[in-house]
Amino acid sequence: MNEKHLVEQLEVLRVELESADAMQPERRDRVLNLIADMEAQLTEDNSEQAKLVYQAEEMVTEFEVSHPTMAAVLNRIIQTLSNMGV
Numbered sequence: 001m002n003e004k005h006l007v008e009q010l011e012v013l014r015v016e017l018e019s020a021d022a023m024q025p026e027r028r029d030r031v032l033n034l035i036a037d038m039e040a041q042l043t044e045d046n047s048e049q050a051k052l053v054y055q056a057e058e059m060v061t062e063f064e065v066s067h068p069t070m071a072a073v074l075n076r077i078i079q080t081l082s083n084m085g086v
Contacts, residue, residue, distance in 0.1 A: 002084045003042060009080060010035050013073045020067055031059065031070070038077070049086040053078055 017023070017031050034055055041049050056074050063071040
């Protein structure tokens with residue numbers, strides 16, 4: 001269940017990213033890379049996933065003001081990973 005929820009939230013983040021017109025290309029690429037890395041790590045060990053959580057937490061701080069919806073989705077992803085034991 002949690003893994004399915006994580007996949008769904010990553011898709012929500014991807015959709016939100018597509019609608020974020022004013023985002024700098026470098027930031028957009030960082031978010032896309034994070035999404036791809038999280039999808040790739042779904043079956044990997046928790047140490048690699050923990051690094052991705054840290055990256056996501058940094059992005060939440062970065063996006064809280066400029067892209068609050070994206071920050072909220074990232075927070076939900078972090079919570080889902082936490083619930084999965086990451």
